[in-house]
Amino acid sequence: MPDSPAAGPRKAETIYLTAIDLLADSGYDELTMEAVAQRSGVNKTTLYRWWPSKDALLAAALTAAAPLQISIPDTGSFRGDLTALAGEIARLLTADETAAIAAAVLSASASRPALAAAGHQFFSERLERERVIFDRAIARGEVSADIDPGVVIDLLAGALWARLVLRGLAIDPRYIDAIVDVVACGTRCE
Amino acid sequence: MPDSPAAGPRKAETIYLTAIDLLADSGYDELTMEAVAQRSGVNKTTLYRWWPSKDALLAAALTAAAPLQISIPDTGSFRGDLTALAGEIARLLTADETAAIAAAVLSASASRPALAAAGHQFFSERLERERVIFDRAIARGEVSADIDPGVVIDLLAGALWARLVLRGLAIDPRYIDAIVDVVACGTRCE
Numbered sequence: 001m002p003d004s005p006a007a008g009p010r011k012a013e014t015i016y017l018t019a020i021d022l023l024a025d026s027g028y029d030e031l032t033m034e035a036v037a038q039r040s041g042v043n044k045t046t047l048y049r050w051w052p053s054k055d056a057l058l059a060a061a062l063t064a065a066a067p068l069q070i071s072i073p074d075t076g077s078f079r080g081d082l083t084a085l086a087g088e089i090a091r092l093l094t095a096d097e098t099a100a101i102a103a104a105v106l107s108a109s110a111s112r113p114a115l116a117a118a119g120h121q122f123f124s125e126r127l128e129r130e131r132v133i134f135d136r137a138i139a140r141g142e143v144s145a146d147i148d149p150g151v152v153i154d155l156l157a158g159a160l161w162a163r164l165v166l167r168g169l170a171i172d173p174r175y176i177d178a179i180v181d182v183v184a185c186g187t188r189c190e
Numbered sequence: 191m192p193d194s195p196a197a198g199p200r201k202a203e204t205i206y207l208t209a210i211d212l213l214a215d216s217g218y219d220e221l222t223m224e225a226v227a228q229r230s231g232v233n234k235t236t237l238y239r240w241w242p243s244k245d246a247l248l249a250a251a252l253t254a255a256a257p258l259q260i261s262i263p264d265t266g267s268f269r270g271d272l273t274a275l276a277g278e279i280a281r282l283l284t285a286d287e288t289a290a291i292a293a294a295v296l297s298a299s300a301s302r303p304a305l306a307a308a309g310h311q312f313f314s315e316r317l318e319r320e321r322v323i324f325d326r327a328i329a330r331g332e333v334s335a336d337i338d339p340g341v342v343i344d345l346l347a348g349a350l351w352a353r354l355v356l357r358g359l360a361i362d363p364r365y366i367d368a369i370v371d372v373v374a375c376g377t378r379c380e
Contacts, residue, residue, distance in 0.1 A: 154349040
């Protein structure tokens, strides 16, 4: 028995990449344990030993797969960190390697509750990692201690998505500066 | 000949409602001029006289159909207007009557370029109507004259969507206050 399913089998990264590639290429319905096993060259029994369902595998893949990782910036200022973070999110939303995966997860609605749940888990774990940006900004006296990191990340990530998907417009550094300006200034009001 | 296709035929509202109902119930692929004609009791020739394609009809329906309209608030303060507007957007995203339509438009990605384009047109026209909120706030001296309304609306609407779709969490008045606090304060910084 493995210590923890979170650790994953030896070929975990290959399995994760296969799962998110299948999601991006063929969509959620075509993503099956069978297809992941075949394409990654791993026995189906092995997959089921680690993940009870394709949804469990997908949730793990979204959280752990290397292309979906963002580095948590540490630039020395709150505004610098938000700018770097917004740039990373914009990259995930637009880069060849990740745009289709992002679109699949972001468009999961009531009709794909398991995929939506995997997305919720992904964004919840990411928010936990992003908290350090706020802890450091509070320690530096840049923002109030009662700031809600979730609200700030929603504003930033939501605006980037609105610009790209709702308006069909490109995200450039000027746009990132504009949203960071509002958010960074707004968090200093009492 | 009608003066302008934007005016629409006599049964325009029925046709619009039928089109957005079909989109919500069956999805973009099942939405055809044939189906709209049948369900709304309007001759297909009439539809084509006004709209050259289902995409043109859909774009008109999104912009004009009553359930998707939002009233532009005029509360006397920028913060009050943003709060009311955020409440209206939250309602569109969650109400029984509109949530499925919103989900269909918001999830239109590269695979549904015509639906995405109809969405872009919808949000562009809506932004034009929202500008008066900013004009009045500038006239009252509440915000700087170089404020970009698109940036502010992206932040608000994007955060509401992120909260609901990415995080799977409910939007309550406290959340709306929190995002409006950041945005209204942030737009006062120089």
